[in-house]
Amino acid sequence: MLSSLRVPRFILVVENDPPLLQTLADTVTGLGYDATLATTAVDGAILGEVAPPDAIILDTAVPDTTGMTTFERLKTAHPGVPIIMVAPVSAEQFARDTLKRGAFDYITKPLNVSHLTEVLRSAVRRSAS
Numbered sequence: 001m002l003s004s005l006r007v008p009r010f011i012l013v014v015e016n017d018p019p020l021l022q023t024l025a026d027t028v029t030g031l032g033y034d035a036t037l038a039t040t041a042v043d044g045a046i047l048g049e050v051a052p053p054d055a056i057i058l059d060t061a062v063p064d065t066t067g068m069t070t071f072e073r074l075k076t077a078h079p080g081v082p083i084i085m086v087a088p089v090s091a092e093q094f095a096r097d098t099l100k101r102g103a104f105d106y107i108t109k110p111l112n113v114s115h116l117t118e119v120l121r122s123a124v125r126r127s128a129s
Helices: 018-030 041-050 067-077 089-100 113-128
Strands: 011-013 033-040 055-059 083-088 105-109
Touching: 011 018, 011 041, 018 033, 018 055, 018 113, 033 041, 033 067, 033 089, 041 055, 041 067, 055 067, 055 113, 067 089, 083 089, 083 113, 089 105
Parallel strands: 011 033, 011 055, 055 083, 083 105
Antiparallel strands: none
């Protein structure tokens, strides 16, 4: 029966801090989604172009460009895809500014996994509709 088929959700995670990247990847896969990981903005953009994601988790401070440039590039490439920003508390205002520009939501570091889970599930639901 076709209605029982599960279509895996693809989450693009762009984060340059290895321990946080691992935590994000573990959370994404623990929820049953497929995670594709990038440690630079360029890699994230390329991976996002190869296979359009259902949601994006994006660090505000990835190397090789500014957080806003990365956000704008991914938002332009994937206008309907929810983008969840990850920001240290010191950059929370920047993350709030991305909400005004179309980000789905943001989470702060140190990471609260239960909050991330809630936000990610909500983003995937939005993407599926």
